[in-house]
Amino acid sequence: MHPVVKLVAQRLVLSTLLLLAASVLIFAGTTILPGDVAQSILGQSATPESLANLREELGMNDPAVTRYFNWLFAALQGDLGTALTNGRDIAESVGQRLSNTLFLAFWAAIISVPLAILLGLVAVRYKDRWPDKLISAVTLASISIPEFLIGYLLMFFLAVQLGWFPSIAMINDDMGLLQKLQSIALPVMVLTLVVLAHMMRMTRAAILNVMQSAYVETAELKGLSGFQVIYRHAFPNAIAPIVNVVMINLAYLVVGVVVIEVVFVYPGMGQYLVDHVSKRDVPVVQACGLIFAAVYIFLNMIADIVSILANPRLRHPK
């Protein structure tokens, strides 16, 4: 077997095992959550009778191991169960929220990833001169400000004062693509500012590292222009660390944007998960946990595979 195929297959199997392990952790974690679903659903208005009635109705008396395997097999068949709190089908509600989250993450990524890499390349080209310093200063400043504050600032100036964009990014199926894009403009801007610095700095560092190599010097001696050296010779060899950082940031855009969702009232997964955690709606928490874990593991697997494929020593073994 070709070693690359073997390595990729290895990654796939490892990722699947990791996901399985994550599912055990998620299940165990949600089982030992303190508090009680029935109490949380009824809140302050719970009476002992209504509590007892609800607890029985939810069937919370089976042993944990049985419940784990029932849950796992159902989940494998795409059946995530129904939410305890409102009786809705989880797969359906999560599907809507997940597609919203992916929509936001997609547009944030489309803008931030190329922008970060481009800025990284520019920074390398003008290393230690003013463009490099300006780019680093701006992106590092924006990553250092808490994201909700950037959100509020943009909201105040661009939505309340200038009225260019809506302050709440509520999207729904009745809206056309352009309307949706206008709606999510502010959160996309904030997310871009938040993830830019990390990717830009890594691109800069990785390429600078390669720039020390002898073959880059050769390329320069051949008379290639600065950008051509970076683009044709340095960048392909720096791709592995860059892809890793890009994937981590993409994963963050999917699973870590709950603050932005709250600030801009965006109907994504984060808010959905938080609502259900506070109500102890265990099946929903488990489903969201599983999806988040899958996204994380999948993106990291992609990063690994791209690194393998980008490495000529692995592609052309002796």
Next chain:
Amino acid sequence: MNDQLDYLSGRVTAGKMTRREFMGKAAALGVSAAVASTMFAKAAKAADPVKGGTFRQGIQGGESTNTQDPALYASDVPIAGGFHWGETLVEVDNKGQLNGLVAESWEGSDDAKTWRFKIRQGIEFSNGKSVTAEDVKRTIERHTNEDSKSGALGIVQGIESMKVDGDVIELSLESGNADMPYLIADYHLIIQPDGGFDNPNAAIGTGAYVLESDEPGVRMQFVRNPNYWALDKYAHYDESEILVLNDATARTAALQSGQVDAISRVEPKIAQLLARAPNVTVNNVSGRGHYVFIAHVDTAPFDSNELRLALKYAINREEMVDKILRGYGGLGNDIPVNAAYPLFDDTIPQRAHDLEKAKEHYAKSGHDGSPIILRTADGAFPGAVDAAALFQQSAQAAGIPLEIKREPNDGYWSEVWNVQPFCASYWSGRPVQDQMYTTAYLSTADWNDTRWKRPEFDELMISARAETDEAKRKEIYSKMGRMLNEEGGLICPMFNDFIDAVSTSVQGYEGDPNGELMYWKAPKKTWKTA
């Protein structure tokens, strides 16, 4: 001069100025009587409701776990939604009067044990079915049901039997209760076809609007109910929308940028700033909600009334209204009711901040000087942690060793409130005194969070229920209030105002002590100028 005239016209339109006042002020500006008279007519006409448009509210308190089942309503967004599509038998209006909704009229027997509600003639549910007395009976049955999860269980438990007699539903109570019509106005008791037994989430009722789409925790959309029974008076908007805006900054930004027409829960600290924004009116209404510190009167050291009195004198109520509510509220008097309740006795003396008396009572209590633990959390009420710190400082000035223990919000209502002997909490109030006392001060109440168990208090409460002479009832409630004020475990420093904000284009707004945004009836009762 034009600006001033415009301003005056605006006051007329808003219903805040009479014709006489307007004519007088216009004359002072040099406008002839004939012109002024025409202007008044024009301005007053603008006060007539205008039909059409979309009303959008940004409301705090909605989760993706919400349902449309009225029995499970526990936060603001579902309640506001329920009042779009559904109605109760009667409602308590903003002056404390009862209005018939699904019920056209009602009467109680002399002993207040039997109540007859006559169903309004010819009204229909939004699915086209006529409303019958049977539907009302089934609705109450669903909330009384043994396996009911209803928040109104406590209210309907007292109903012994129900009888349908043509278009009249007759409720027989275990013991007399003169407040029955007030209790039946509870937001859980929205009348549903067949009581909602087949599908409690159907959102079918007799309300002014019909639910069109529902994304829990995100938004609800409604359109006017074409068959609503009071279309001539209410339901002025073509469409109404609720957006769930749980973040305070998101709410104010949405109102300022015109994405919504009204918002709930304006934080006291920004109310004055927001009022300065153009096109926004901030309203505050004193309500029945109160922020409290509660001590279990059966647990040491709080079993000593001297110690309770020491704490009551040590707390600085004015400072709390000032600093925690920023002036948007009233002083509490260690009684769970205030002037917003019918039959309230306002001659009960207000307890003042008195460190000398606090020291005196503390000395008499013989407390050993060990720390008195007060539990609090951010979620206990807005500003609860700060309020506890203020309490601690003023208590220390009286030599009382109060110590704060901060608890997580998560699980506060299950692990701390009604479990620990001394903690911060809040009550949102009830429409009548009896209901407030029944919920939390009756010996057998589940939510007796001060462990106040006095047979003589219970007897007074029961006797007040069946008392149909209002003067006598008021006297009984006064006695109960004084008992709690002197001996209760409730330390109530303040009653909080409701603060909401609406766009200036919204007309017909009237504050309602029952709740925010006209107790969620703004979509039904307001309209927008073009």
